[in-house]
Amino acid sequence: MPPTSTPLEKLGFLTIGLFDEADPRRGHESTLEIVELGERLGFDSAWVRHRHLQYGISSPVAVLAAVSQRTSRIELGTAVIPLGWENPLRLAEDLATVDILSGGRLNPGVSVGPPMHYDHVKQALYPRTAETEDFGYERVQRLLDFVRGKPATDFSGVEGIEVFSDRVQPVSPGLGRRMWYGGGSLRSARWAGEHGMNLLTSSVVKAEESEDFAEVQLSHIRAFRAQHPDGDRARVSQGLVVIPTDSASPEQRAKYEAYAAQRMPRTAAPQGPARMMFAPDLVGPSERIAEQLYAHAAFREVTEVAFALPFTFEHEDYVQILTDIATRLGPALGWRPAG
Template sequence: MTDMPRRGGPLRKLGFLTIGRFDAGNPRPGIEETLDVIERAEALGYDSVWLRCRHLQPGISSPVAIMAAASQRTRRIELGTAVIPLGLENPLRLAEDLATVDILSGGRINPGVSVGTPMLYEHYKHALYPNTHELEDFSKGRVLRLLSALRGDPVSDFAGTLGIEQFTNRVQPHSPGLASRVWYGGGLSSAVWAGEQGINYLTSSVVSTEGTESRDFATIQGQQIDAYRAHHPDVENARVSQGLVVIPTDSATDDQIRRYREYAASRFERTKTPQRPRGMLFAPDYVGPADELADQLYAHAGFQRADEIAFALPFTFAPDDYAQIIGDLAEKLGPRLAWEPASDGSAVS
């Protein structure tokens, strides 16, 4: 089994998750800001940046397009999605897009996906699937279709020449290794399923209490990671990424610290009891100096079981706040978790 992080032990990969907000009336500056953040992350030595996917909202609705642009501005950093809801996607077409961007990036794409009925589906199902909205299958079979296409399995019963055009029976382009970088998240049953499929497992700041008597977030997250690894056929290569909202304050101004603490306090009530549906339990937000945060993380059952981290940036902060948080995560908290920036990362102002 993969060694658990411990005091003085190495955190193998450090990343963060961004929602990529923009002004709906003038979206370009916000989208450019997201790309600038990814460039800054590479300069700071981060291992990864993950993009949230938000449909019909002023956020990243097309993470594959953002990754394509980011792949041309960066050289090393991994680019992930957390997550693409497959209910709004055709797995074959998505496989073509992901493979294209993975090749452009040099093999740096980490597609995180989810299934289930899309959020607010009743309000736009006729626009999304005019004739098949009642027939669509939103089960895990959609993930299997995507994996099959990414692995290069046949998707057509024809291969050959038609006139002067050449056709293959598998998705083009084919990017070897991309299927092994697919991630899936969810509760206990999803953790078991992801392990059985041999794909990677994403955790977040929300867990489901289904299948457990515990009401402690860290304990439940630890149980789910253990279940994932117990069912993975190649546990030495089973990748788990933990995600929490962690806000270091080492270089923050007094005003920033006040706002960060008010933000965490405003969200604390929801962490006390499971929320419907499916008994969803939220993690508290962690705010404080790096030394304090490191102690809290090393005591966290989920953190103890993951050697890759993608801290989630809060939704509603200003660009200067994100710059301070991203800088302190890499330069203050990272070293206290025994993480080392990538060798080609360079200090930035």
């Protein structure tokens, strides 16, 4: 167990932003209200997931632009934007614009790999280049270069009455240091460290050196920091599904426990050809969850977290969970609310 002199420094949360196809505005409004609540409760950060062709947030940058105008302090992140769907130059423009609008609060998290169900969507996404697209780390490198101010063109200057820059505009100082990589493998962890990114490690990892989730996650964190210029000071955020029940109603407790039980079988062994491992959801009183976290080898290695909210709950459930995290669980981990 970590000594009490090592408190949790940054407490965040992650939401998928589900909505009903018949009333998408209500779902998006719920997401905005949840982030506003998070700021009032003193959370340090709020993160949104990215879902394409589903009933979740398909445009997290646009959502965070709206959130930036309804909050003033809380950091805003994406966990994560899958770059296989993106043009790095255009995304760099969007990220810099929202970072400027937010006053330097944006924390973009990204990942690589082919888009989900690529064979079914490639003709809509890349009708002429589907077979030649590169979905590897080079795509992240291009984004980093543009965000960090490297030239995007060999043309600049004045043409008529228009002025052109050779860099992505606007330039947002500091954004390049707030870029995160969502990695679940040793290779990704090392790459992120070598390229000076921050590391988002979630409730899903690849079983490479062990079949113990905490040990695997710990190895990723240490591999990342071993390659990062900042060493042990390099930023890592852990994202587990955490559901405190301190102020939950009996009906809510039953729902939460059923949700976790339904997902528990996948945590018993590595899943599929990629040997992916899933962490169990932590459900119960904050005091018990704190003990479980303190016993988690990877949690003891970090000082910031972004606890993931469950996918399919109601707005009132998220209010209860966030309130308990901020007022019960956070303090039990040594955290103090911001602001």
